[in-house]
Amino acid sequence: MTEQLNRNMASFHTRHLAHGALQRAPRKAILFALAAIFCLCTLDVLVKWLAARYSIPQIIFLRYIGGLCLALAVAHGSGGFGQFRTRRLSGHLTRAVFNLITMLLFYYALRALPLADAVAIAFAAPLFMTLLSIGLLGERVGIYRWSALLVGMVGVVIIMRPGDAGFGLGGLAALASAFFYALTQISARQLSNSESSATILFYYSILVLLVSAALMPWYWQMPSLTDWGLFVLLALFGSVGQLFLNQACRYGEVSMIAPVEYTGLFWAVLFGFLVWGDIPSWSVILGAVVIILSTFYITRRELMQNARQEGAPPVER
Known part of the structure; x- marks a missing residue:
């Protein structure tokens, strides 16, 4: 009887952790974040391609059906x-x-800017995420995370080229989207202490679908057979990416996950060249190097710190 009760309690504890509790597992958080960024960068490519022929509300509507x-x-x-x-x-x-x-803001930026530029400007999000995580989540951010994030932001500034075309309407839209994206991830972390990733995905898909569906009488355009296939891929990559990102927020603090998002610039540059023939300028290349190095640095420190403190209460650096 006691043995069966212990097994039942262990089973309950496992399910509770899987579906509703926050955990500290940096390696899992980083792997989920890396996979999420790849999926979401692929989503950006599909959005930019389809936005040349379809309205942004229709793209959002079909993306969230998936x-x-x-x-x-x-x-x-x-x-x-x-x-x-x-x-x-x-x-x-x-x-x-x-x-x-x-x-809405980022899809507008994708229309107005080359893929790599839009993604690079939106990488102001990790700094916003770190600042907001201090006030809204009570996370402590030490000197190493601050240093890596600030170095990464130097890379973003290099890419944006202040005073150049980077601060047109498209650039401002990308920057504003970064702020709201940070709020989105903060709210995901807050919800993850009691809600499963599937539940989070379910409710915001429903709510976004309701808003975008209300606009369809004015924006709907029947896709071609080929474009239907692209919309299916759009929904798949977008939804899986968001699911992975929710899992990353469950396993790691927002301020630790934030630098990993910089790796999306690599995919944006690669896809921009392969699909549209965009050749990055020297500033994009230099900024990308700075960003990626800062990301690898903070990720390595997090894993080393976790390995040293295995079995001990986590102490934030």
């Missing part, structure tokens, strides 16, 4: 639809609003 389907599939395979019950509807609504504003 998000809803994925949330239902994940929930079905990991505890059932009962996990969608929530007492934090206002939190989900807040995150959905932040996410919707982020998309």
